[in-house]
Amino acid sequence: QVQLQESGPGLVKPSETLSLTCTVSGGSINYYFWTWIRQPPGKGLEWIGYIYYSGSTNYNPSLKSRVTISVDTSKNQFSLSLNSVTAADTAVYYCARVSQRYSNTSPLDYWGQGTLVTVSS
């Protein structure tokens, strides 16, 4: 059974960089696309971006200038970096797997439990 676990600081100061890591267990990170999704408190879901195991990426245009997603296949992990954060970036951040190998046109089948990141001084 594939499991995903987000980790990283729960509190980030305004203008600084939010950094999270998603560790994949119970399966290989290879041959799949992996994605980050966020959800502000009481609001809906927002796609941040995804990365293929090879390192190719695609980002939400509304966040593209501030986002970097990277992958470390040796550790079965992928990471999110979001710079110049403001209070509007306060959200639960989820990592998830795009379900079909080799394809980014498939739904998200495995999700992490989510981690709340608060942006505040």
Place this chain on the structure above:
Amino acid sequence: EIVLTQSPGTLSLSPGERATLSCRASQSISSSYLAWYQQKPGQAPRLLIYGASSRATGIPDRFSGSGSGTDFTLTISRLEPEDFAVYYCQQYGSSLTFGGGTKVEIK
């Protein structure tokens, strides 16, 4: 970017009733790359339906999806107590976008 609009925002129903949720896209979604997710408080979303009408593994058959092009529907034939939650549609044919969600609450 494909914008997804879900309606209604909130649906107040009783257990045993039928729920019909709508998702409308700003442009046609290729190959019916449309999914539905259920989210309960404090939990991650769970995949229910993909390809507009295929149930994900382990999803009860009271959940069904239909539609194509720009108009899609999620139907829950008879609501069970555990079905009261928020439901999101998502398109995955052109990057990813989510609808704003429909909350199904107990009447």
